[in-house]
Amino acid sequence: MSQQTERLYEFGPFRLDPLKRLLLRAGQPVVLTSKSFDTLLVLVEHKGEVLRKGELMRRLWPDTSVEENNLTQQISALRRALGERAGEHRYIVTVPGRGYSFVSDVRTVADEGADLIVEQRTRSRITIDVEEEQPEGRAPHRAAEIALAPAVARAASPRPRARLFALAVVGLVLGLLALFAQRRFADDARRPAADASPKSVAVLPFRSLNADANDDFLGAGMSDTLIAKLSSIRQINVRPTSAVLKFAAAPANSLTAGRELGADAVLEGTVQRAGERVRVTVQLLDVRQGRLLWAQSFDEGLGDIFVVQDVISEQVARALLARLNGAEQQRLRKHDTDSIAAYQAYLRGRYFWNRRDEEGLRKSVGYFQQAVAEDPTYAVAYAGLADAYNLLVNYHLAGATADECERRAREAVTRALELDETLAEAHTSLASMKFYGAHDNAAAEREYLRAIELNPNYATAHHWYSEYLNMTDRPAEAMAEIRRAQELDPLSPVINTTVGERLYFARRYGEAAAQLRKTLEVSPDFYHAHYLLGLAYEQQGMYGEAIAEFQRARELGGNHAALAAGALGHIYAVTGRRREALLLLNELLKLGRDMPYAVATVYLGLGEKRQAVEWLQKVPSADAAWLLRADPRLDGLRSEPRLRSLLQAG
Numbered sequence: 001m002s003q004q005t006e007r008l009y010e011f012g013p014f015r016l017d018p019l020k021r022l023l024l025r026a027g028q029p030v031v032l033t034s035k036s037f038d039t040l041l042v043l044v045e046h047k048g049e050v051l052r053k054g055e056l057m058r059r060l061w062p063d064t065s066v067e068e069n070n071l072t073q074q075i076s077a078l079r080r081a082l083g084e085r086a087g088e089h090r091y092i093v094t095v096p097g098r099g100y101s102f103v104s105d106v107r108t109v110a111d112e113g114a115d116l117i118v119e120q121r122t123r124s125r126i127t128i129d130v131e132e133e134q135p136e137g138r139a140p141h142r143a144a145e146i147a148l149a150p151a152v153a154r155a156a157s158p159r160p161r162a163r164l165f166a167l168a169v170v171g172l173v174l175g176l177l178a179l180f181a182q183r184r185f186a187d188d189a190r191r192p193a194a195d196a197s198p199k200s201v202a203v204l205p206f207r208s209l210n211a212d213a214n215d216d217f218l219g220a221g222m223s224d225t226l227i228a229k230l231s232s233i234r235q236i237n238v239r240p241t242s243a244v245l246k247f248a249a250a251p252a253n254s255l256t257a258g259r260e261l262g263a264d265a266v267l268e269g270t271v272q273r274a275g276e277r278v279r280v281t282v283q284l285l286d287v288r289q290g291r292l293l294w295a296q297s298f299d300e301g302l303g304d305i306f307v308v309q310d311v312i313s314e315q316v317a318r319a320l321l322a323r324l325n326g327a328e329q330q331r332l333r334k335h336d337t338d339s340i341a342a343y344q345a346y347l348r349g350r351y352f353w354n355r356r357d358e359e360g361l362r363k364s365v366g367y368f369q370q371a372v373a374e375d376p377t378y379a380v381a382y383a384g385l386a387d388a389y390n391l392l393v394n395y396h397l398a399g400a401t402a403d404e405c406e407r408r409a410r411e412a413v414t415r416a417l418e419l420d421e422t423l424a425e426a427h428t429s430l431a432s433m434k435f436y437g438a439h440d441n442a443a444a445e446r447e448y449l450r451a452i453e454l455n456p457n458y459a460t461a462h463h464w465y466s467e468y469l470n471m472t473d474r475p476a477e478a479m480a481e482i483r484r485a486q487e488l489d490p491l492s493p494v495i496n497t498t499v500g501e502r503l504y505f506a507r508r509y510g511e512a513a514a515q516l517r518k519t520l521e522v523s524p525d526f527y528h529a530h531y532l533l534g535l536a537y538e539q540q541g542m543y544g545e546a547i548a549e550f551q552r553a554r555e556l557g558g559n560h561a562a563l564a565a566g567a568l569g570h571i572y573a574v575t576g577r578r579r580e581a582l583l584l585l586n587e588l589l590k591l592g593r594d595m596p597y598a599v600a601t602v603y604l605g606l607g608e609k610r611q612a613v614e615w616l617q618k619v620p621s622a623d624a625a626w627l628l629r630a631d632p633r634l635d636g637l638r639s640e641p642r643l644r645s646l647l648q649a650g
Helices: 034-045 051-061 068-082 161-190 213-230 254-260 304-320 327-330 340-353 358-374 380-396 401-417 426-438 440-452 459-471 473-488 494-503 509-522 527-539 543-556 557-574 577-588 598-603 609-616 621-630 631-636 641-648
Strands: 006-013 014-017 022-025 092-095 099-102 108-109 117-121 124-127 145-147 200-204 236-237 265-274 277-286 290-299
Touching: 006 034, 014 200, 022 440, 034 051, 034 068, 034 099, 051 068, 051 099, 051 290, 068 092, 068 236, 145 358, 200 304, 213 236, 213 277, 213 304, 236 473, 254 265, 254 277, 254 340, 265 304, 277 304, 290 380, 304 641, 358 380, 380 401, 380 426, 380 609, 401 426, 426 440, 426 459, 426 473, 459 473, 459 494, 459 621, 473 494, 494 509, 494 527, 494 641, 509 527, 527 557, 527 577, 527 609, 543 557, 557 577, 557 598, 598 609, 598 621, 598 631, 609 621, 609 641, 621 641
Parallel strands: 200 236, 200 265
Antiparallel strands: 006 014, 006 108, 014 022, 092 099, 108 117, 124 145, 265 277, 277 290
16 A cells, blocks of 8 residues: 655745645754745645635635635735745735735645655746835836746757666666665664653643732643643653642653653743733753754744644644654644633633642632633533532532532533543542442443543543553553553652552552652652552551551541541551540440441451441442452451341442
C-alpha cells in the first residue's frame, strides 16, 4: 500500500502545511486565526487565479451568511501576517470589482514520508487590474502585468549526444538515491526499539509575571489546557496537572523537576497580562541531555490565546514525534469554547479545584457555574462542575447537602456528555457514579473502558478502573491498571498509596511496606499511606512500628480517623493491650452504624467472633464480600455460615 502523500506549499520564506494547519516563516510558526489560515490556503491552492469575493465567501463560510467586510478583514490580517506593507503585492493582489489573487511563486512539495522530497514549481502569467494607493494627483496604474512565477527560458531541443549524457547522469543520481535509501532503511531496522517507545513530557505550571495574585489562574490555566491538549496524543505520555502542581507552590529547576517526574522533556513558560493583551514565553527542554528543543514568544490579544495554545501544543508534539496524523492535528486544534469570558471562568474554576480543600472546591463550583452561564455549550466546564460536586461528597465536605451535590453532579456529567461524547473525564465520573451509586457494574466498566479509549493518558481513569477491578475480584488486572496510572502520574500520593494497597492485599507485605515508605517520602502527611503501612507492618509482626503508623494516621485522618482507630484497637487487642482496645471500641460504638467495619475488626482482635460477624453484616454487602476475600485479618471468618451470603454478593 502506498503511503499517503502530504502536499506542502512554499513561497518566499514561508511554508504552508495544510494537514498540520501551520504557516512557518524560516521554520518558525506564524500565528494565524483558523479563518485566516483557511483564507490563505484557498488562495494558495488557486494560485494565479482570480477568486471572486462571492466565491471566496462561500468557500470560507459555507453555511453562514456574512458581510463582505469579514472577508476584507481576513485579507488585511493575512497581509500583515505575511509582512506586506501598503502598496506591496508580493503575495496577495486585489483585483477591483472582481476579487483577489495569490501572485507569489509557489512550489508544491510532495512529502512521501521518506528523505526524498519531490518539488514542483508552478509558473504562469496573467494580466489583471491592480488597485494601489497612489500619491495625490496621480492616476492609478491599470492593466499592470503581474508575473506569477519566473519566466521559463525556452531552449532548443538538445542534441542526441547531450540527451544520452543527461540520461546517464539521471541514472547515476537515481542509483545513488536508491543506495542511500537502502542504507537508511537498514539503519532504521537496526535502531533500538526504545526509540519507538512513547515519549513523556511534563508541562510545569506557567509562572505569572503580574504582581496581581488574581492573575495567577492564567498561568496555571494555560498549563492545564496544554496538558489536556497533549494528552489526546496517544504516543505521548503527559504528566497530569496533579503531578506538576507541587512545582507551582515551590518552583524548582526545570530539569530537576523533569527528572523527578520521570519525563523525557519538560515544557515551562511565563505569562504576563497587560489589559487585553497577553505575552506568553515558552521553552521545551530535553531532560536527559539538558538541551533546548524549542522556544517561542507570543505577544497577542487575549482573544487570540486559543491560537497561541494551538501553536504551542503542535510545536511540542512535533518536537517529540516525527509526524502527527490528521486526527491528532484536529484534536490539538479543538477549542472547547470561543468565549474568552467562559474560558477565564473555567481556568479560575480549575485553579481552585486543584487546591483540593473545602474553600477551593466551593469557589470552583461558582466559577464553573459562571463558565457554563457564559457559554451553555461549554462541555468541559460541565465536566469540571461534576468533578467539584463529586469531590465535595467524596471528601465528606458536602454535609447535609450530600444528596443535592450528587444530583447536581449527575446533571452536570449528563450535560457534558450530551455536548461532547468524547470527554474522557466525564466518562470517568459517570463510571464512578454507576459503580458506587447505582451498583451497575456492567455499565461502570463500559464507561471506564470508554474513558481510557478516549484518553489513554488520563491517570485517574486507570486509577479508578483499578479500584473497580479490585472490588470485582480481578486482582491481576487491577494491578496492571494501577501500575499504568503510576507511570502516568508518578508523584501522585493516592496512586502510589493504591499501588501499596494492591501489594498488601496480594499478601506481598514487604513490597507493600517498601512502596508505602517511598510514598511517605514524597507526601509525609498522607493519611492513607500511614494507615496501610501500619497494616503491612502488622502482618510482618512489626507491632511497634504498626502502632506508630496507626497513631499517625489517626492524627491525620479527619473524617477517616475512625478507620485508623479500628486498626489501632485491633492491634492493641492482639498484642494483649485489652484495656486500650476496649477504650477505642467504646469510642467507635458511639458512632453506631457509621463505622461497622472498624468495630468488627476490634471485636475480632478481642476474640469475640460472634460480635465481629454481626457488625460485618452491617457493612454494605458488596464491600463486605470484597473485604472478606481480601483483608488478611478476616481470614478466620470465611467459614462462618452467616457470612456465606456476603461472600456470594458483589
